[in-house]
Amino acid sequence: MATTTQAPPARPPATSPDRRRRIAARPAAWVVWGVVVFFFLNLLGVVASVLVSSFGQRWFDTWLPDGYTTSWYARAWDEFALLQVIIVTLEVSVLVVGLSLVIGVPAAYALARRSFPGKRLIFLVFLLPILMPPITYGIPLATVLYKFGLAGHMSGVVLANLVPSVPFVILTMTPFIEQIDPRIESAARMCGAGLRTVFLRVLTPLLVPGILASAILVLVRTVGMFELTFLTAGPDSQTLVVALYYSMSASGIRAQQSVDAMAVIYTSMMLVLLVVALRYVNPTQLVAQVKDEPEH
Incomplete structure (x- = not known):
């Protein structure tokens, strides 16, 4: 065949x-x-x-300066009182991060564990200060703070920066809390633990990665926030980014190299914060957690 x-x-x-x-x-x-x-x-x-x-020492109509020196950094440090500005920046950032976590983590826990009418509307309200340009709500917010005598001081700067920072912590922490099995909390309550003990001794150790991620992201956001800080800061409560703006507007009075040195200091500070943030925070994981948020 x-x-x-x-x-x-x-x-x-x-x-x-x-x-x-x-x-x-x-x-x-x-x-x-x-x-x-x-x-x-x-x-x-x-x-x-x-x-x-x-x-650069002098730089006019050439590809490179005539010479190089580091003296401009010393002049910028003295002329712009950078030590005081950096201290104020750190104080404002630490206060904003601490208050945002104290307010935002319990609020995120309530939103993650409770179902009630209008929950999606509340999430939308929390999104508005993050999605909207800060100048749109910064001007009326600064008007209210000036009316009550809070603006022009560090308290006004901190309160203004809390408006976008607290919702940011809530939206970041809610997926972290939802990933924790509620049966762990039920088991702790069956053993006699109260709500405070469950939150501090059971949930908090499990939420350390999320808390650290929220704190670092809020820190980076606060250091780089210009609009709200500019509208509410006074002579003694300027952060580094606001002081840099004032130094740029005074570039005709002070040497351009001194202003550029201050800009390099600010950029270096932001790069260090971003490197630290990317070391502990993976943006793709945050996006995945938001996508996997269960329906209520």
Whole structure:
């Protein structure tokens, strides 16, 4: 009996629809990557020019300064009273982080463990200070704070920064709390633990990663917050970003290299905070936790 050998299936032609789509998509991808590279090259050029200027002695109509020195950093430290400004920045940031955690973590626990009408509306209200530009609610907020004599002092700066920071902690901590099995709390209550003991000794150790993530993100946000701090700060309550703005507006009075040195100090501080934040916080995990939030 003769056996018939089947020919292997013919390969699809090189001009198949999928192949044509991939070829057609390549120019668009190259354009997108070209725009991205162009943007980052421009950003790198701006940062590099400020960095070089902060070390340059004289720089007029040449590619590089005539000489280099570190004296501009010492002048900026003295002229802008950077030690006091950094102390105020740290004080405001620590107070905002602490109060945001004290208020936001219990509120996140209530939202994660309780179901009630209007819960989604409350989440939407918490999203508004984060999604809206701070200047839109910063001006009426500053007006109220000035009316009660709180603005112009550190208390006003802290209260203004709490408006977006507390919702940020709540929205960050709620998925962390929802991932903890409620049966752990039930078992602790069966053993005689009260609500305070359950929260401090059972939940808090499990929530340390989320609390740390929220604290670092709020810290970065507070140090970089300009609008709310600018509207409510006084002469003795300016953070580093507000002091940098005032130094830039006085660039015709002070040397440009001194202003650039202050900008480098602020940028370095923000980079350190971002590196620390990325060391302990994975943004993709936060996004995944928000997507996996159960329906109520």
